[in-house]
Amino acid sequence: MKSPARLGLTGGIGSGKSTMARLLQAEGADVIDADAISRRTTEAGGKAMPAIEKTFGRAFLAADGALDRQRMRDHVFANPDARHTLERIIHPLVGDEIRQQTEASISPCIVFDVPLLVESPHWRPQLDRVLVIDCSPATQIRRVNARSGWDAATTEAVMRNQSPRAWRLAAADIVVFNDTDDIALLERAAKALAMRFGL
Ligand SMILES: CC(C)(COP(=O)(O)OP(=O)(O)OC[C@H]1O[C@@H](n2cnc3c(N)ncnc32)[C@H](O)[C@@H]1O)[C@@H](O)C(=O)NCCC(=O)NCCS
Ligand SMILES: Nc1ncnc2c1ncn2[C@@H]1O[C@H](COP(=O)(O)OP(=O)(O)OP(=O)(O)O)[C@@H](O)[C@H]1O
Structure with missing residues (x-):
């Protein structure tokens, strides 16, 4: 093929x-959407959330355990070191999912x-x-x-x-x-x- x-x-x-x-x-x-994958990792129970809580603290979590997106947005886009830290948590997870979706595509x-x-x-x-x-x-x-x-x-x-x-x-x-x-x-x-x- x-x-x-x-x-x-x-x-x-x-x-x-x-x-x-x-x-x-x-x-x-077939569209593989990195933003959408990234958002799923930061939902309540998402794969990135334990590391985000450990690294950034509970204050960056909403009441349901999902990422507080506005708070994190204000933090990381004003602070490149924090952005790199967040990317080091999220990007490998996004990469794994992109590979899986690529392999599944027909x-x-x-x-x-x-x-x-x-x-x-x-x-x-x-x-x-x-x-x-x-x-x-x-x-x-x-x-x-x-x-x-x-x-x-x-x-x-x-x-x-x-x-x-x-x-x-x-x-x-x-x-x-x-x-x-x-x-x-x-x-x-x-x-x-x-x-x-x-x-
Ligand atoms: C900082 C976060 C929480 C803000 O969330 P929010 O819901 O406000 O925005 P959303 O995720 O919809 O992103 C909106 C747009 O911001 C831009 N953006 C997102 N992350 C980044 C980044 N790390 N660097 C530069 N631009 C970015 C993109 O153009 C994106 O389409 C979120 O963007 C995030 O987790 N970013 C880190 C992960 C990442 O790098 N994602 C990009 C694709 S993998
Ligand atoms: N050619 C167009 N005609 C009408 N509306 C448009 C057009 N291009 C973009 N838009 C509108 O502009 C907004 C931003 O577009 P879109 O969400 O596709 O951008 P994006 O590059 O994916 O943004 P982000 O990086 O934030 O995810 C949307 O509301 C979309 O409907």
Whole structure:
């Protein structure tokens, strides 16, 4: 059997990665979503929670034992050492689950939706192509405010903890510019990508 095409999908916060991932899924791709996997490890009883409680303390847990996401967000995006500590707990668990989902896939195209793809050097050799969803910083701030209610300072703090836009663009094989809220444009791009990647 021909091995599946492996497409990395990344972009800054609010760029439209998850939206593109959903469109590619509708075209028949298997999407492996690192954010979703990460969130599962930090639910109540999640695999990351014992180490998070031990390292950061009970104050970072909500009443039900899940991660207090807002508290951790405020902490780690203002403190790179704490972010690295959290990543050292979560990323290996996410990596294990990504490997399992990859092995289970039977699609001709697997899309790896990974916010920190450009930041992690191990990713590129595992992929056939890297697709970057790009938009301006002002659009990122506007979208995250509309979607999640975060103020500009909160989104900017996350953006400062991600690769600069120029680095992501330099790492891209394919760029989809997604600066206007035009879903039809993104749908057309997804259909073209689906053809190109055997769907
Ligand atoms: C800090 C946390 C608790 C904040 O949770 P919250 O629900 O507010 O945000 P959510 O998880 O939905 O992430 C929103 C966006 O923030 C950005 N982001 C998340 N983690 C990171 C990070 N470590 N570095 C840079 N940007 C990040 C991504 O663009 C992501 O799509 C959470 O993001 C987290 O646990 N991060 C560490 C794990 C991680 O690196 N995840 C990224 C994919 S593996
Ligand atoms: N082309 C578009 N047309 C309409 N809405 C869009 C478009 N692109 C993105 N959006 C909206 O912008 C918001 C952010 O998009 P999305 O969640 O896909 O970004 P993301 O890159 O996955 O963000 P995060 O890094 O925070 O997970 C969502 O509410 C989404 O519906």
